Amino acid sequence: MGRLSLFCLFGRLRRREKRASNAPSVAPPATPEHQQPTPRVSSSITLETLPAELRHLILESIEDIKDLKALVFASPVYHQQYLHSRKWLLRRTLQTTLGNGNVLADAYAAHTSGSLHEEGVESHIHADTFRLFMDQYIAHRSVGPGQVWAEAAATEDDLIEMAAFYLAVTCPLLRICSSVLLMRLNRSPDDSRLSRAERTRFLRALYRYQTYCNIFGMRPGGDYKPFNLPHEERLVSFFGLFPPWEIEEINCIYALVRDKCEKIFDTTTMADLAKDHPGSDPAANRYLRSFNLSSPCKCHYLGIASRGLHAFLEIVQTPDDETLVRAMQKYMVWHERFLEETMMLPTQWRRRSRHPSAEDQAQARRDRLPFVGDEQGLMDGRSPAPPVAWVVMWRGQFKNEYGQAVDERFRKWGYVFWDCKRLKESGRRETLVRDLRNPDMTRMRWD
Numbered sequence: 524m525g526r527l528s529l530f531c532l533f534g535r536l537r538r539r540e541k542r543a544s545n546a547p548s549v550a551p552p553a554t555p556e557h558q559q560p561t562p563r564v565s566s567s568i569t570l571e572t573l574p575a576e577l578r579h580l581i582l583e584s585i586e587d588i589k590d591l592k593a594l595v596f597a598s599p600v601y602h603q604q605y606l607h608s609r610k611w612l613l614r615r616t617l618q619t620t621l622g623n624g625n626v627l628a629d630a631y632a633a634h635t636s637g638s639l640h641e642e643g644v645e646s647h648i649h650a651d652t653f654r655l656f657m658d659q660y661i662a663h664r665s666v667g668p669g670q671v672w673a674e675a676a677a678t679e680d681d682l683i684e685m686a687a688f689y690l691a692v693t694c695p696l697l698r699i700c701s702s703v704l705l706m707r708l709n710r711s712p713d714d715s716r717l718s719r720a721e722r723t724r725f726l727r728a729l730y731r732y733q734t735y736c737n738i739f740g741m742r743p744g745g746d747y748k749p750f751n752l753p754h755e756e757r758l759v760s761f762f763g764l765f766p767p768w769e770i771e772e773i774n775c776i777y778a779l780v781r782d783k784c785e786k787i788f789d790t791t792t793m794a795d796l797a798k799d800h801p802g803s804d805p806a807a808n809r810y811l812r813s814f815n816l817s818s819p820c821k822c823h824y825l826g827i828a829s830r831g832l833h834a835f836l837e838i839v840q841t842p843d844d845e846t847l848v849r850a851m852q853k854y855m856v857w858h859e860r861f862l863e864e865t866m867m868l869p870t871q872w873r874r875r876s877r878h879p880s881a882e883d884q885a886q887a888r889r890d891r892l893p894f895v896g897d898e899q900g901l902m903d904g905r906s907p908a909p910p911v912a913w914v915v916m917w918r919g920q921f922k923n924e925y926g927q928a929v930d931e932r933f934r935k936w937g938y939v940f941w942d943c944k945r946l947k948e949s950g951r952r953e954t955l956v957r958d959l960r961n962p963d964m965t966r967m968r969w970d
Contacts (some may be wrong), residue, residue: 524722528970532715535668543684543770547824556901570596570598570601571600571601576732578600578601578604579604579608580600581594581601581729582594582604582605582608582612583612583615585616586619586620586838587616587619587620588613588615588616588617588620588686588689588690589690589694591605591612591616592686592690604893609679609682609683610721613679613682613683613685613686614672614677614682616686616691617630617668617682617685617686618668618671618672620689621689621701621726622668622669622670622884623668623719623722623723623770624723624724624726625664625667625668625671625725626723626726626727626730627671627864628660628663628664628668629726629727629730629731629734630688630689630693630726630730631675631677631681631685632656632660632663632730632731632734633730633731633733633734633737634660634684634685634688635656635681635682636656636733636734636738637737637740639652639653639656639737639738648750651881653738653750653752653760657760657761657764658790659674659675660764661764662674664764668871675853681800692832692833692836693726693729693832695836695840696729696832696835696836697722697725697729699728700725700729700776700779700937701721701725701940702715703779704775704779704936704937704940707935707936707937708936708937708941708945708946708949708951709945709948709949709950710953715777716944718897718942718945720897720898720942721897721940721941721942721945724769724772724910724939724940725940726770727769727772728769728772728773728775728776728830728940729776731765731769731772731773732773732776732777732780732831732832733831733832735761735773736829736830736831736832737831737864738750738761739752739829739861739862740828740829740830740831740861741756741826741829741830748884749860749861753872754860754864754865754867754870755870755873755874755877755878757865758865758870758871758878759874759878762865766882766907766909766922767882767913767922767924767925768909768910768913768925769938769939770925770926770939771913771925771929771934771939772939772940774862774866774925774926774929774934775934775937775938775939775940777862777892778931778935779935780828780835781828783835783838783839784827784838787838787851801822819843826854826861827851827854828861829861829862830854833852834850834854836915837850837854837858838850838851838854865926866925866926866927867926867927868926868927868928871924871925871927871928880923882921882923885921885923886920886921886922886924889920889921890920890921891919891920891921892907892909892914892917892919892920892921892922893914893919894909894910894911894914894919894943895908896908896943897910897911897943897944910938910939910940910941910942910943911942911943911946911952912933912938912939912941912946912951912952912955913938913939914958915952915955915956916929916933916938916955916959930958932958933955933958936951936956938951
């Protein structure tokens with residue numbers, strides 16, 4: 524059976540039913556004795572009255588987790604059919620929703636990294652647990668999307684939680700982050716819809732940022748101790764999995780989170796954050812008062828940024844100031860060693876000195892890195908596919924530099940997320956070339 528769209532199939536059934544009900548009532552022609560009468564087809568065919576086998580095929584044909592949720596929530600019949608094969612359907616739909624660029628491996632890592640902390644008085648991650656997790660992450664990234672489930676020991680509960688996180692957190696933030704950066708790219712975009720390549724870049728950046736927060740951040744709630752790994756070692760063990768332009772994708776998401784927190788601190792008085800509010804957590808307020816709230820510093824909003832995507836989404840979706848203050852009270856925490864020190868040039872220099880990589884050698888040889896198109900590498904996620912802005916920035920040469928080596932103003936409009944066509948239509952490609960000629964827009968280079 525072909526992969527028909529759910530709405531297309533439903534529309535055909537509805538049109539067939541309507542034609543049958545509107546047909547004129549006429550007497551059927553006489554049937555010759557030697558001819559068998561044609562059996563009448565019921566005019567009350569609906570999606571819910573189809574045989575169980577066809578209902579399963581309809582569920583199987585749905586390729587987006589949001590469409591699967593919509594049908595299952597709308598129909599008790601399909602809900603029961605879904606429960607009968609829930610694990611298989613979730614595995615398949617998550618694969619088709621997140622398969623491009625092997626985002627599925629990143630989504631699974633974001634899920635499993637949330638349970639790495641060992642329970643105790645102060646929950647922490649053991650070094651052996653971290654190494655085992657990274658080995659599994661590397662193994663999942665080395666295979667195609669269709670093989671991830673064969674490598675991962677995902678239970679039905681894992682799949683349910685992954686689907687819930689995508690629907691409740693990742694999908695809304697995909698829309699919010701892309702809209703904000705698109706408006707900064709072009710205040711009057713002709714087309715705000717993301718291409719497949721752009722959507723893949725945003726999704727993998729969001730999931731990888733969440734994974735980093737789960738390991739090195741403070742987590743959304745509870746008393747968690749970040750994994751204490753030297754920053755140059757983080758560049759090897761974690762960021763070493765990704766090419767430099769994909770590290771910059773993570774940095775662009777972090778810049779959005781950090782800028783939002785900075786603006787809140789600029790517009791919200793610390794007295795508001797410290798005082799009691801209806802429904803606020805007294806323990807959180809006592810913790811807040813342990814800070815010097817009269818002089819907030821960068822460590823306050825870095826702590827909020829390290830809480831991950833749950834906290835970020837709650838903050839950006841707050842409907843009023845009082846709700847925002849309560850959210851800040853809940854997530855505000857001290858964290859001075861989150862991501863920025865990892866991305867500093869001295870940290871990258873120490874990593875190069877102690878752990879030289881093949882990418883460093885490619886930069887030293889001045890290997891060419893041409894722009895080969897936006898769809899390249901999306902199917903398996905393993906082929907080098909730099910976006911056009913990255914290629915233009917480094918003039919077609921391989922560069923293993925990121926973080927402090929790139930001017931922050933480029934991240935303001937998410938330079939590594941956009942397709943060549945969108946950059947050209949927005950005029951940003953020419954602006955990028957012009958800005959790179961400006962000494963004030965460049966930073967120190969390794970060579």
